[in-house]
Amino acid sequence: MEHSGxxxxxxxxxxKSFGGVHALKGVDLEIRRGEIHCLAGENGCGKxxxxxxxxxxxxxxxxxxxxxxxxxxKLTPIESIGEGVQVIYQDFAVFPNLTVMENIAATQTLMExxxxxxxxxxxxxxxxxxxxxxxxxxxxxxxxxxSVANKQLVAISRALLMSAxxxxxxxxxxxxxxxxxAALFKIIKNLQASGISILFVSHKMDEVYEICDRLTVFRNxxxxxxxxxxxxxxxxxxxxxxxxxxxxxxxxxxHPGETVLEVQDLGLPGxxxxxxxxxxxxxxxxxxxxxxxxxxxLALSLFxxxxxxxxxxxIGGKQARxxxxxxxxxxxxxxxxxxxxxxxxxxxxxxxxxMIVSVLDSYTDKNGVYHAGALRRLxxxxxxxxxxxxxxxxxxxxxxxxxNQQKVVLAKWLASDLRVLILNGPTVGVDIGSKYDIHQxxxxxxxxxxxxxxxxxxxxxxxxxxxxxxxxxxxxxVCEMDTSSTTEREVxxxxxxxxxxx
Amino acid sequence: xxxxxxxxxxxxxxxxxxxxxxxxxxxxxxxxxxFAITKQGAFLKPExxxxxxxxxxxxxxxxxGVALTLISGGIDLSVVGIANLAGILxxxxxxxxxxDAAPDAVPLYIAGAAAIGFLVGLxxxxxxxxxxxxxxxxxxxxxxxxMQIFTGLAIVITEGKSVSGLVPAYxxxxxxxxxxxxxxxLLMFIACAxxxxxxxxxxxxxxxLYMLGTNxxxxxxxxxxxxxxxxxxxxxxxxxxxxxxLIMMGRNASAKAxxxxxxxxxxxxxxxxxxxxxxxxxxxxxxxxxxVLILQTISTGLNLFREINNFYRGLIWxxxxxxxxxxxxxxxxxxxxxxxxKLSMEExxxx
Numbered sequence: 001m002e003h004s005g006x007x008x009x010x011x012x013x014x015x016k017s018f019g020g021v022h023a024l025k026g027v028d029l030e031i032r033r034g035e036i037h038c039l040a041g042e043n044g045c046g047k048x049x050x051x052x053x054x055x056x057x058x059x060x061x062x063x064x065x066x067x068x069x070x071x072x073x074k075l076t077p078i079e080s081i082g083e084g085v086q087v088i089y090q091d092f093a094v095f096p097n098l099t100v101m102e103n104i105a106a107t108q109t110l111m112e113x114x115x116x117x118x119x120x121x122x123x124x125x126x127x128x129x130x131x132x133x134x135x136x137x138x139x140x141x142x143x144x145x146x147s148v149a150n151k152q153l154v155a156i157s158r159a160l161l162m163s164a165x166x167x168x169x170x171x172x173x174x175x176x177x178x179x180x181x182a183a184l185f186k187i188i189k190n191l192q193a194s195g196i197s198i199l200f201v202s203h204k205m206d207e208v209y210e211i212c213d214r215l216t217v218f219r220n221x222x223x224x225x226x227x228x229x230x231x232x233x234x235x236x237x238x239x240x241x242x243x244x245x246x247x248x249x250x251x252x253x254x255h256p257g258e259t260v261l262e263v264q265d266l267g268l269p270g271x272x273x274x275x276x277x278x279x280x281x282x283x284x285x286x287x288x289x290x291x292x293x294x295x296x297x298l299a300l301s302l303f304x305x306x307x308x309x310x311x312x313x314x315i316g317g318k319q320a321r322x323x324x325x326x327x328x329x330x331x332x333x334x335x336x337x338x339x340x341x342x343x344x345x346x347x348x349x350x351x352x353x354x355m356i357v358s359v360l361d362s363y364t365d366k367n368g369v370y371h372a373g374a375l376r377r378l379x380x381x382x383x384x385x386x387x388x389x390x391x392x393x394x395x396x397x398x399x400x401x402x403x404n405q406q407k408v409v410l411a412k413w414l415a416s417d418l419r420v421l422i423l424n425g426p427t428v429g430v431d432i433g434s435k436y437d438i439h440q441x442x443x444x445x446x447x448x449x450x451x452x453x454x455x456x457x458x459x460x461x462x463x464x465x466x467x468x469x470x471x472x473x474x475x476x477x478v479c480e481m482d483t484s485s486t487t488e489r490e491v492x493x494x495x496x497x498x499x500x501x502x
Numbered sequence: 503x504x505x506x507x508x509x510x511x512x513x514x515x516x517x518x519x520x521x522x523x524x525x526x527x528x529x530x531x532x533x534x535x536x537f538a539i540t541k542q543g544a545f546l547k548p549e550x551x552x553x554x555x556x557x558x559x560x561x562x563x564x565x566x567g568v569a570l571t572l573i574s575g576g577i578d579l580s581v582v583g584i585a586n587l588a589g590i591l592x593x594x595x596x597x598x599x600x601x602d603a604a605p606d607a608v609p610l611y612i613a614g615a616a617a618i619g620f621l622v623g624l625x626x627x628x629x630x631x632x633x634x635x636x637x638x639x640x641x642x643x644x645x646x647x648x649m650q651i652f653t654g655l656a657i658v659i660t661e662g663k664s665v666s667g668l669v670p671a672y673x674x675x676x677x678x679x680x681x682x683x684x685x686x687x688l689l690m691f692i693a694c695a696x697x698x699x700x701x702x703x704x705x706x707x708x709x710x711l712y713m714l715g716t717n718x719x720x721x722x723x724x725x726x727x728x729x730x731x732x733x734x735x736x737x738x739x740x741x742x743x744x745x746x747x748l749i750m751m752g753r754n755a756s757a758k759a760x761x762x763x764x765x766x767x768x769x770x771x772x773x774x775x776x777x778x779x780x781x782x783x784x785x786x787x788x789x790x791x792x793x794v795l796i797l798q799t800i801s802t803g804l805n806l807f808r809e810i811n812n813f814y815r816g817l818i819w820x821x822x823x824x825x826x827x828x829x830x831x832x833x834x835x836x837x838x839x840x841x842x843x844k845l846s847m848e849e850x851x852x853x
Contacts, residue, residue: 346720
């Protein structure tokens with residue numbers, strides 16, 4: 001038995017229901033001082049509910065939370081903060097229109113009940129906070145202009161000011177590049193060395209293995225296992241989370257068909273230059289590179305949101321003029337954007353409306369009246385064939401899980417006459433089960449002759465699912481390769497090492 | 503038994519989809535009952551309803567235009583300005599050119615005036631649309647500015663005086679009633695409401711308008727020409743303002759730069775009460791129609807109370823608007839909670 005002083009947090013038999021639903025059915029969680037503990041599980045398994053109970057946002061129906069040896073049955077947010085619990089949410093809860101300095105110092109000065117603003121004091125506070133994690137930044141920059149990674153660091157600095165003992169990070173790496181993840185992990189390790197515990201909520205297996213000491217897995221509101229990370233391999237991990245066994249073979253394309261999309265010397269000053277590649281029927285073509293490597297701009301140019309200044313795009317061997325999204329649609333190009341919530345979906349609108357938006361024009365007669373019946377049947381078909389779990393097509397898309405939402409985005413494009421599908425981060429924020437489903441859908445589509453371009457940071461996703469890939473750096477192609485002849489490590493090196501080529 | 507269950511099922515899903523409309527109808531019944539009970543005979547007589555039927559069309563048609571712009575995620579505060587500017591130009595045309603015209607040429611002159619009006623509506627709407635789409639000016643500021651421009655133009659043209667002396671045939675036409683009981687202005691409102699309802703529910707443009715109003719960025723990523731949709735929306739709003747202007751001119755037998763200055767707030771109030779979401783993406787004509795009935799009943803009913811004179815009007819409309827906004831906020835939170843509960847209960851049932 002360990003001494004209770006070594007346990008910073010002990011949640012026991014936590015039950016929480018919403019309406020008639022048991023979100024948590026008596027779960028336990030124990031975090032030791034100075035450990036990095038991973039909490040994993042699929043969407044809806046109760047992870048976020050437990051976090052909100054630990055932070056005092058929700059009150060548990062029964063069970064207790066013991067923080068630093070004090071037992072609470074009705075923990076309030078103030079008590080939680082007082083015990084040194086800090087949560088870094090996915091959206092970081094920063095104020096985008098304020099400066100870095102204001103963001104960091106605002107809470108602290110609020111706690112001091114200061115009525116007036118002393119800028120010198122602000123700067124001192126910010127300085128102190130930032131030095132704790134050894135990161136340098138312009139204090140007067142507005143937070144909205146920062147990269148995702150830097151926003152996160154601002155949120156972490158702010159948390160440290162509140163003399164945090166336990167920092168909970170909710171899927172902290174979702175929007176970070178490999179390099180930024182590495183920097184974040186270094187900071188996490190430093191925090192650990194200074195005795196702070198970290199609860200790392202994630203379902204990215206490679207990261208969990210890299211950073212965490214122990215692992216707790218939830219499924220459907222129940223504990224599945226708590227163990228040392230060394231005890232579980234990746235396969236077991238996926239099984240614990242989903243209760244399903246997955247086997248994913250390397251995607252290969254033995255008999256590629258004719259070339260569907262060919263890009264020749266495409267360039268857009270300031271974004272990318274001299275890009276050439278081609279995608280054939282049956283290909284799943286991967287594109288990777290750091291943020292700012294030009295990969296997103298390239299995708300947007302193929303989709304007509306940006307216009308390339310030099311070079312040509314050929315569709316089916318003929319030069320294509322893609323000056324608008326509507327042009328791209330005419331050529332049968334679909335695009336699944338990076339940010340599902342803001343770029344791809346109409347969250348409060350019905351699932352049906354979201355699915356049909358891209359094909360509306362082809363179901364409209366010359367009087368501008370659209371064919372509602374045919375569109376409904378189309379939506380029904382896609383719901384069936386993509387196995388989207390929904391109650392009714394008239395429910396808002398916001399009621400779906402991340403995985404099902406992404407399937408709706410796919411349906412939106414599949415409903416049209418598709419020849420090329422470009423996916424930018426195809427499974428960001430999607431649970432493992434749906435991730436596997438989506439990869440399977442993409443393989444099926446490729447088999448049907450749709451050229452697929454998959455853009456991703458996640459090499460463990462890209463390599464097994466693509467047969468060919470291209471690595472971009474600083475707006476140029478550094479390498480094009482067959483995925484079967486490379487490894488994640490090799491690709492990661494090429495991406496980040498400015499000298500490497502292949 | 504089975505059919506009864508099917509019926510109650512269908513009713514349930516109908517009431518779920520139209521909870522806002524049912525709520526509005528209930529409010530209407532309550533408001534109506536209130537005046538019927540407190541004022542009895544003075545309220546419940548044909549003349550009351552006849553006056554309501556000719557009073558409500560002009561601002562209700564303006565409200566339909568405002569609703570379209572609200573659904574797009576914007577707003578059009580310039581509708582009254584457009585209506586007055588067009589009204590003055592039409593009245594000037596009729597009073598100068600048509601007064602000496604031969605009787606059988608009068609309809610032609612009236613058509614000419616309407617053509618001038620619709621041209622003005624089209625240009626003003628297009629100007630608003632350009633500011634909002636091409637120049638990305640926040641709609642509330644853009645149309646507040648154009649409201650001043652249109653009204654200012656009207657004042658400069660007329661030097662603030664009213665333009666009267668229209669052709670009698672026109673006044674007579676607007677103030678008559680079809681079959682002796684259906685006032686022409688009401689007929690025009692019904693036609694406009696039916697048209698807007700058709701546009702919103704059945705057309706490609708309507709569907710795109712809802713999507714654009716919900717998420718403009720996603721609309722662009724879905725291949726919707728967002729600027730075209732916005733242009734159309736503000737033009738439609740401008741054209742509807744002309745229909746309202748035709749009624750106002752006929753009812754007042756004149757046009758003036760400051761006619762219906764209280765209508766702007768009233769239009770927004772109707773839309774908000776009718777369930778058009780101010781953040782865009784949602785709104786139905788049925789809700790607007792019931793909202794119009796509620797407000798006109800309140801307005802007519804209050805007229806019967808001697809103690810409440812016209813000075814109270816602005817105060818009352820403002821208070822109703824704020825109250826409705828608060829109520830909407832509370833209702834929305836409750837519905838959100840209900841939906842979440844329902845969804846999670848179903849998930850649990852599946853598990």
